Amino acid sequence: MRLVLLGAPGSGKGTQAAMLKAALKVPHISTGDLLRAAVKAGTPLGLKAKAVMEAGKLVSDDIVLGMLEERITQPDADGGFILDGYPRNVAQCEALERLLARIGQPLDIAVKLKVPSELIVDRIAGRAAAEGRKDDTPETVRERLRVYAEQTAPVAEHFGTIGRLRIVDGVGDVDAVFKRILAALPGELTGA
Numbered sequence: 001m002r003l004v005l006l007g008a009p010g011s012g013k014g015t016q017a018a019m020l021k022a023a024l025k026v027p028h029i030s031t032g033d034l035l036r037a038a039v040k041a042g043t044p045l046g047l048k049a050k051a052v053m054e055a056g057k058l059v060s061d062d063i064v065l066g067m068l069e070e071r072i073t074q075p076d077a078d079g080g081f082i083l084d085g086y087p088r089n090v091a092q093c094e095a096l097e098r099l100l101a102r103i104g105q106p107l108d109i110a111v112k113l114k115v116p117s118e119l120i121v122d123r124i125a126g127r128a129a130a131e132g133r134k135d136d137t138p139e140t141v142r143e144r145l146r147v148y149a150e151q152t153a154p155v156a157e158h159f160g161t162i163g164r165l166r167i168v169d170g171v172g173d174v175d176a177v178f179k180r181i182l183a184a185l186p187g188e189l190t191g192a
Ligand code: AMP
Pocket: 009, 031, 032, 033, 035, 052, 053, 054, 056, 057, 058, 059, 060, 061, 064, 084, 085, 086, 087, 088, 092, 135, 144
């Protein structure tokens, strides 16, 4: 199963991706996690990305694509993957299509978690308290939501146009949302 999970910051993508990883037995590839690891390790790339992430803006397409390619071509992703946090704009969408065509791993489906913005703000406030992410401050969250609406929302439209989009209601407890996602996936890929 080669799956892209879409949704606003705080829509529950990361939580659901971790659950899907266990159920589908494919790696969860989060570009946010890859970037946070680079920042923590203090690599040159991490140093470049840090301030951009803390401002709630998008890290440059080249940097993220390079990191993604390095990760997605590792052998554990041969049988598929769950992509979380990528693509974030239309240029990344096109780059992803080219990359997947080149490695012979075309995407099966994109799932968008739909959560109303009032709930998003509450959820991120909860996560800020629990995880202490530097980009979960109210000001940065506002910017991340703005970037999402402006640059990332069109990505879902693109997958819709090519007939590869499923929209799932992301409101409710994590298990209920998880069941909805599984039900929305193509049956021949989940063995259902
Ligand atoms: P996330 O964990 O997906 O919410 O990502 C946290 C931050 O990492 C984002 O606000 C961006 O600054 C950066 N980031 C993650 N994925 C991407 C991407 N695909 N393109 C550009 N920046 C990204």
